[in-house]
Amino acid sequence: MGNVVQLLASGLSLGSIYALIALGFVVIYRASGVLNFAQGELLGTGAFLMVGMTAAGLPWPLAMLVAMTITGAVAAGIERGVMRPLIGRPIFVSAILTIFVGLFLRAMVIITWGVEPKGMPTPWETTTVVEIAGARVLVNSLASVGAGALALGTFFVVVRYTKLGVAMRAAASDQEASLAHGIPVGRILGATWFLSGMFAALGGIFLGMFPGQVDPNLGLIALRAFPAVILGGLESALGAVLAALILGVAEVMAQAYLNPLLGHFGHNFHGVFPYLAMILVLIVRPHGLFGQQEVKRA
Secondary structure, X not given: OHHHHHHHHHHHHHHHXXXXXXXXXXXXXXXXXXXXXXXXXXXXHHHHHHHHHHHOOOOHHHHHHHHHHHXXXXXXXXXXXXHHHHOOOOHHHHHHHHHHHHHHHHHHHHHHHOOOXXXXXXXXXXXXXXXXXXXXXXXXHHHHHHHHHHHHHHHHHHXXXXXXXXXXXXXXXXXXXXXXXXXXXXXXXXXXXXXHHHXXXXXXXXXXXXXXXXXXXXXXXXXXXXXXXXXXXXXXXXXXXXXXXXXXXXXXXXXXXXXXXXXXXXXXXXXXXXXXXXXXXXXXXXXXXXXXXXXXXX
């Protein structure tokens, strides 16, 4: 029982990070119809900014807030300077451009911090554990779950109960109608990318805390979170979050129980397990678990 609780906590911790990444994908896609493949590099940028802020002497909480804010500003700058001039162009053009933006961000990280891993500071020892139901659970895992829950809960409250949230939902539904009603769609898109960048930075910070270090390849974790976006449905923020949590737990459980059963074929099988789950679900539900099929009138 204790081992299951420990694995569940680890899975929810990983799923929380996946959820932050997946939500970043979804909010941008809903607002502008663009798949932002630079999301992973924003994650890495946020993590390295955290390293830089703490090295500059900022207290850990303030360093995290500053790293998230700067990463959000970088994301908003990408929207304003790179993506907005492409409005009206085919969507695949914008998606491909985000790949090059991601490569540019990675290059900037390498130029600034080098290619060697950097230590990620934590406010506690990375090996600190607490006893839960007979299981020794890492504080890092609990902190990741708590931070993810707080960030995601705040996002859904903002979207549901604030003027900004109403404007975001309106812009995501119909940009032309929103403009006609006086909603500043450009500012809303910028705010959406800003939030997406903040989520990416938070995920990168907590992702780097367990091994205690980050490297320029950290952004590749976004590729492992992408199945949650597809499974949940590209236009469903709640679906992406739930799918991310499920996949996080499933990946950890697969590593613990399924990999050993497969022998030599089980080496790192848990890494491809989310993609297999995505394929199987899409066979049954092509629009994802919570996605809605678009209805067009003839």
